[in-house]
Amino acid sequence: MTTTESGARARTRREIVSAAVVALAQDPGASLADVAAAAQVSRTTVHRYFGERSELLAAVTVAVMDEILAATRRAGLDRGPAQDALARLCREYFELGPALTLLFSGIVEIREEDWACMDEDAGRGLSDTVARGQADGSIGADLTSAWIEHLLWTVLYAAWSFARERDVPRHEALDLCLLSLRKAISP
Amino acid sequence: MTTTESGARARTRREIVSAAVVALAQDPGASLADVAAAAQVSRTTVHRYFGERSELLAAVTVAVMDEILAATRRAGLDRGPAQDALARLCREYFELGPALTLLFSGIVEIREEDWACMDEDAGRGLSDTVARGQADGSIGADLTSAWIEHLLWTVLYAAWSFARERDVPRHEALDLCLLSLRKAISP
DNA sequence: CCGCAATGTAACACCGGTGTCACATCCTGT
DNA sequence: ACAGGATGTGACACCGGTGTTACATTGCGG
Numbered sequence: 125m126t127t128t129e130s131g132a133r134a135r136t137r138r139e140i141v142s143a144a145v146v147a148l149a150q151d152p153g154a155s156l157a158d159v160a161a162a163a164q165v166s167r168t169t170v171h172r173y174f175g176e177r178s179e180l181l182a183a184v185t186v187a188v189m190d191e192i193l194a195a196t197r198r199a200g201l202d203r204g205p206a207q208d209a210l211a212r213l214c215r216e217y218f219e220l221g222p223a224l225t226l227l228f229s230g231i232v233e234i235r236e237e238d239w240a241c242m243d244e245d246a247g248r249g250l251s252d253t254v255a256r257g258q259a260d261g262s263i264g265a266d267l268t269s270a271w272i273e274h275l276l277w278t279v280l281y282a283a284w285s286f287a288r289e290r291d292v293p294r295h296e297a298l299d300l301c302l303l304s305l306r307k308a309i310s311p
Numbered sequence: 312m313t314t315t316e317s318g319a320r321a322r323t324r325r326e327i328v329s330a331a332v333v334a335l336a337q338d339p340g341a342s343l344a345d346v347a348a349a350a351q352v353s354r355t356t357v358h359r360y361f362g363e364r365s366e367l368l369a370a371v372t373v374a375v376m377d378e379i380l381a382a383t384r385r386a387g388l389d390r391g392p393a394q395d396a397l398a399r400l401c402r403e404y405f406e407l408g409p410a411l412t413l414l415f416s417g418i419v420e421i422r423e424e425d426w427a428c429m430d431e432d433a434g435r436g437l438s439d440t441v442a443r444g445q446a447d448g449s450i451g452a453d454l455t456s457a458w459i460e461h462l463l464w465t466v467l468y469a470a471w472s473f474a475r476e477r478d479v480p481r482h483e484a485l486d487l488c489l490l491s492l493r494k495a496i497s498p
Numbered sequence: 499c500c501g502c503a504a505t506g507t508a509a510c511a512c513c514g515g516t517g518t519c520a521c522a523t524c525c526t527g528t
Numbered sequence: 529a530c531a532g533g534a535t536g537t538g539a540c541a542c543c544g545g546t547g548t549t550a551c552a553t554t555g556c557g558g
Contacts, residue, residue: 132503132504132556133503133504136504136505152339153340155544155545155546156545156546156547157544157545157546165505165506166505166506166507167546168505168506168507168508168548168549169504169505169506171546171547171548172504172505175547176546176547177545177546177547229416264494266490267487267490267491268487270477271473271484271487271491274469274472274473275466275469275491278465278466278468278469279462279465279466279469281465282461282462282465282466285461286458286461290457297458300454300455300458303453303454304454304458304462304495304496305495307451307494307495307496307497308491308492308494308495309491309494310494319525319526319533319534320533320534323534323535342514342515342516343515343516343517344514344515344516352535352536353535353536353537354516355518355519355535355536355537356534356535356536358516358517358518359534359535362517363516363517364515364516364517
């Protein structure tokens with residue numbers, strides 16, 4: 125019955141959202157027409173699914189949050205030494221690509237409460253891992269944990285943009301990132 | 312004779328440009344009306360001085376470049392150990408504030424050739440200092456110099472935004488930045 | 499194969515930013 | 529006090545993005 129309809133609608137919807145992620149990452153001022161073109165869809169269709177621009181943005185935000193949540197889960201932060209866990213997290217986040225750009229450029233804003241909610245759900249988040257590392261001495265206590273979290277995100281984005289702008293191979297940029305980060309947060 | 316006229320015009324012009332720097336740093340999509348308001352000037356006046364938006368943007372770019380150039384000169388990169396020189400550079404750049412945001416957010420684009428030209432003029436730039444440090448062993452050779460430069464800018468901006476978003480005292484954010492950076496690029 | 503859902507096309511009004519003007523006002527140096 | 533430059537005010541046309549609608553077309557499922 126509605127299986128088909130739901131299937132078709134859901135597919136188009138996903139198509140539009142993921143096109144929006146890419147388009148907005150490339151150009152923060154991308155118009156709905158741009159997004160529609162990227163999704164190989166009429167502008168009218170975009171409006172049919174999302175009505176207002178802000179609705180699309182909201183959907184994009186949710187999509188990005190889902191990606192982050194999944195990546196965080198894959199990283200398995202509670203396994204092994206804290207430094208290794210953070211390195212795994214970086215590798216996962218690095219693969220997020222455009223979503224990472226969106227998050228970092230502030231197009232997508234994630235509220236404090238949502239972060240907390242995600243941490244809850246992801247089997248403990250970034251902040252706990254940092255705290256764990258500082259507790260067992262594998263991560264330096266000379267830096268605030270808040271700063272370390274901020275630093276991780278920033279250096280991660282640095283690596284991503286480094287690979288994108290200069291055309292350095294991605295794995296190379298990632299290695300530089302991991303090395304720098306490990307040195308920066310070591311005791 | 313034209314001393315007065317020239318003086319008045321130059322003052323207003325500077326006022327508008329510096330207001331534009333602040334306004335654009337706060338909101339990348341700031342309208343000319345916003346800039347005019349920030350400069351306490353009529354929108355018409357802005358047009359009188361710059362005609363098109365792009366002209367204003369160009370003027371802003373020049374202003375930012377000048378600020379960077381001056382900051383770089385003040386840092387005196389050829390004095391003392393490379394690590395200290397880079398720390399001094401960070402301190403100077405950190406004080407750039409909104410200009411730093413503009414530069415980092417890509418609103419202001421500086422072409423490769425202009426960077427080179429500035430380095431020439433600033434008594435040797437960032438890249439030479441990194442190279443010097445790597446040559447004398449005070450900076451690790453495990454990281455590419457290109458990456459270290461990229462990292463420095465990024466971590467600097469991280470500290471700036473860290474102080475701005477969370478309301479951490481600026482000097483505190485700067486200290487965290489300098490410490491992280493020193494550790495990251497040490498041998 | 500029929501029918502409905504999904505999509506496309508075209509046109510429209512609306513809004514905000516832009517760029518330009520004419521005219522009024524203010525301020526400053528002489 | 530006067531002349532001229534600098535600025536403000538209000539108005540205008542223009543453009544691009546937005547949101548809506550009516551109607552045509554396609555295509556998939558029953």
